[in-house]
Amino acid sequence: MDSALIPKGVNRCPLSELILKLGPVVAVLLWGVVAMFMCWIKGLNQTNMNDSYGFALWIWADLTVIALGGGAFFTGLLRYIIGKDKLKNIINFAVLIGFICYSSALLILAIDIGQPLRGWFIFWHANVHSMLTEVAFCLTCYFMVLTIEYLPLILENRQIDRLPFFHNLSHNMHEIMAVFAATGAFLSFFHQGSLGGVAGVLFGRPFAFREGIFIWPWTFFLFTWSAAACGPCFTIMLLKITERITRKKLVKDDVVDLLAKIAGWMLTTYIIAKIIDTWYWAMVTAPSLGFELTDFYSNNPFYGMWILILEIVVCGIIPSIILISKKGRSNPVSFMTAVVLAVLGACVNRWAMVLQVMAAPVLTFEGWPMYYPSWQEVATTLLPVAYGIILVALSYRYLPVFPQEVELNPVESEDQGGKAKKAALSGAEVSPARA
């Protein structure tokens, strides 16, 4: 039914099958939409946030998707600025994931604020001292860049590409994409960093507070660094999931190996910096404020020392060692383990830097308040996941996301009839004029 929209030379499942498979995802999406409107109409009393947990699941989700969406800017930097040409085969997918992550972050932020209609105040009454102001400006600008980067891919849809204007526009945009990649890298450096700064500047919260250079606490650099390390791992993880679902190889191993190797070295250097930061904070910063390291990891039912070990050792050191070794990358099991652990590491780090900051008591006569999200918070957090799955599915179906797909998955033809049948299945046109 939609074969005219499907790229040439590739196989796609029937539309009815796609709709059936996306059914449950759409249901989750609608569940999230209902929760979203409940939060907008009834207010944030629909959540389990409270005055101790002003930041909770949503802010964690925001920070996490932005970190994991960092694969887009870093892959773009490697491809267009550093000149790793091989990565052109995965850059479309990285941009798509980045676009989903950043649009999700903006949506969650729109739900998370108490007065959504006043959201524009952050631009109009901007406080230049606030890290959140920088986040808002850079995030919005970078989302525009991502849209510009994603647009040529949409324009390459078979039907749109037939129109000369869009064909030329797409071509010309590709020509100047290095400019946007550089802009994206610049903006990302600042907003990824500012998100780290959001926690690091809180000098009233010893768990979060870090010294730094000029106005930037160390978390500023650590967040950018970890996004550059874990973002590509997230891109690779989703690529492997997509390959598993489509039962196709979509990107050649040498491309994935190159990206994983670079991510591995980024992760290695990041985790060394993170260990130094943690050590200095535990031995110097926190004691100067009257806290010992164990104060932040005891006397509560959840936040134990395990979280630090999980983040730094299990999700930091172990995946680093695997990813920088050729042997580790060539073994599919250890490779996937490393990629998943790296992604989990970013999630744990952001969790600690948002929720543990809120939980750790500062006044001596207060305890650890605990928090679990309401179903509305869970639903609105799953909403972007469902939206992401749908956008990936539709982009994969109708856009040439993976340039190597045709080469890696040739549509074989036995005879003229078979060719026509295969071509029809793939969505290629069978009219003599186009054949």
Place this chain on the structure above:
Amino acid sequence: MKNDQAKKYGMVIDLDKCTGCGACMVACMAENNIPFKEDESNKLDSITWMRVYQLTNGKPYPETDICYIPRPCMHCEGDHGHSPCVSVCPATATDYSQKTGIVSQIYTRCFGCRYCMAACPYHARYFNWWDPVWPNGMEKFLNPSVSPRMRGVVEKCSFCFHRHQLAMNKAFVEGRRELEENEYQTSCAQACPSGAIAFGDLNNPKHTVNQLAQPDNAHGGQPKNPEVFRLLEKLGTNPKVYYVSSREWVRRAGDNYLKNENPGKAH
């Protein structure tokens, strides 16, 4: 007529006098149109600009001792007005006044990101999770000088700033630019039956708060009086609420110390 001298309004609370009666909390709620829920037992989502904490020394009877700590907003000065909450607000909805030392909150500009709440170590900032609902007829008894807040914005103790505005208006009409100590007092200070709360200009040697706290402005306002302390002094928030207690364990409870750390001369 000039008014060049910057004020630094602050509070000194004598914890040896405080009985924990809660009159300051009630007075604050009535004065500032603070909304309340039918069930106020969950203190994590109820609004109490002035909140009284109960502390114990953790010792068994007969050495058990109790102390009540009233905790308003500390109106931190931080470093040159960069208090923890003011510097992080992305929309400039909270501000530090160099004229009065009061940290204000602009309710109509706040868009409810709650970053200021995350920044405040004293939990002195509260979010309006609901729109205010008053019992039938109570709207008629709200304070006309204080605007009620809407759902989705943050609020906090203002040191009854509307009283400062009213007192200044009156003084201007009378041709004065300076206020007497008793012309501007917070509702909690006036309501305290045991006189535990003193309020005034920390920069004015004639005011009680200055005499009690003896703030050393050359060292971030640290108290010279050895029996006076501020909450979480080490963080560098530079708060303007001081506490007095003759009891060492109470003073020690005001800040975090390492196990073998000597609290220092003031403690």
